[in-house]
Amino acid sequence: GNEALQTEYRNTLKPFYGVLKTMDGSIKFGMLTGVTKFGKVSVFSDLNNLDDISMREPYVGICGMTEKEIHDNLDLELHELAAARKITYEEVCAKLKEYYDGYHFVENTEGIYNPFSLLNTFKYNKFGSYWFETGTPTYLVELLKRNHYDLERMAHEETDADVLNSIYGDDQPIPVIFQSGYLTIKGYDERFGLYRLGYPNREVEEGFIKFLMPFYTRFNKQESAFEIQKFVREIEIGEVDAFFRRLQSFFADTPYELIKDLELHYQNVLFIVFKLVGFYVKAEYHTSEGRVDLVLQTDKFIYVMEFKLDGTAEEALQQIDERHYARPFLSDIRKLFKIGVNFSAKTRNIERWIVQ
Structure with a gap:
């Protein structure tokens, strides 16, 4: 929310990325990750050969786990979790899906599980809000309130790719809420190029709505x-x-x-x-x-x-x-x-x- 500080950060980062561009002959592979988009601001004007893969189909599984990967690599852990929770193997798989699956970086692709929450669930043999509790979305809630946002809309918000890829700002809360993982792609209307957004899973939905209450x-x-x-x-x-x-x-x-x-x-x-x-x-x-x-x-x-x-x-x-x-x-x-x-x-x- 501090425009002056944002400008200061960008001015510090700009020459750093400029040096990367001049040395690209010496760089075989580089990957930049983060939460919010900066692709369309001047901070990257000196590094204009980036390929933004955030919403590209070949990379949908890069930041999480698919259901197949879980069953191929963590089947023993699934059985141990089921035994610890005193429920069946099928019930534990369904509960993991309900709590931690559902991230979609591209329309009509397989759901991705949150790896942080998943691995902590196996570590402690207990379901919990592991990812949600790593950070509190105070800034996002203040943004919703400042924009007099109707909270019911969040579960079926519709928008286009330009909005999803825009840098965050005080004029529209949806890009930053999407980019930070509290909403994900739930559907796509190809004819009009519109994305339908919603909460990815129960961990995020329940955690976010509980977090809202003291603000309202x-x-x-x-x-x-x-x-x-x-x-x-x-x-x-x-x-x-x-x-x-x-x-x-x-x-x-x-x-x-x-x-x-x-x-x-x-x-x-x-x-x-x-x-x-x-x-x-x-x-x-x-x-x-x-x-x-x-x-x-x-x-x-x-x-x-x-x-x-x-x-x-x-x-x-x-x-x-x-x-x-x-x-x-x-x-x-x-x-x-x-x-x-x-x-x-x-x-x-x-x-x-x-x-x-």
């Missing part, structure tokens, strides 16, 4: 984990009122400067809470035109919720019926709750909820 609510990192645990337990035992009283506390005492765009702030907080709850129960979350609808499912209960901003809880409940949000669950044996919720711009909090 008054709860710190330790408190957030306990709050989410309580949310999940209340959902699992059908304590709807306790759940919404806790949700109210997430909006209470939020510093006013955080809420320049009230509607977006309220959607972002709901998104973070329900996304984290969704790692433990089944959750579907949708937003459009200033409203939110949500479905939460547990072994015993199904909750269909509609959130309004400056409407009424009655209107929210009516919309659930009019748009038949609960219809897919009418024949389900689980107990169904329909919940209308109204959020007040004046109080900057949940004003009322009705449960049916």
Whole structure:
């Protein structure tokens, strides 16, 4: 975020790369690696014969492991991990895929596993957020907030190659979030040249969303984990009122400067809470035109919720019926709750909820 310091760094690096160019007759092979792109800035103007292989198909596996490589070289470790976790070999393979696979540097190519997380999992025979915990993406979160970014978009952001390859800046958070590994390529529309981005795996998605909470609510990192645990337990035992009283506390005492765009702030907080709850129960979350609808499912209960901003809880409940949000669950044996919720711009909090 410090433009003057960035310029100073570039001015220091520029002559270094210039010397590399003049000595290229003596260099058989050189490889530069890093996180963010500098190919289009003046720092490399003296080294214009670089071949950027970041999004080139022959090199997709260079920075990680494929599933075949894991099975060919680490089969013994897979069995040891399964025994240590007291699960089957098939279950351990599926869990590794869910947690650490999913990086794509080029469209329509095999997923790459995060080698750092994978090797640490084998080292300690335990699943963990090994890569995520090596660095905290504070700068990225500040960038999202400064740009009033709708967090729900991140899981299905669409953009083109020019944006993905652009140098980072305060005007658009997506390039630096993609280049630093928190998003990856999930799909490609060849006709329009558009890439669909998303989280690569559970380690990154869960870690990033947990990290977001203290930036959008008054709860710190330790408190957030306990709050989410309580949310999940209340959902699992059908304590709807306790759940919404806790949700109210997430909006209470939020510093006013955080809420320049009230509607977006309220959607972002709901998104973070329900996304984290969704790692433990089944959750579907949708937003459009200033409203939110949500479905939460547990072994015993199904909750269909509609959130309004400056409407009424009655209107929210009516919309659930009019748009038949609960219809897919009418024949389900689980107990169904329909919940209308109204959020007040004046109080900057949940004003009322009705449960049916």
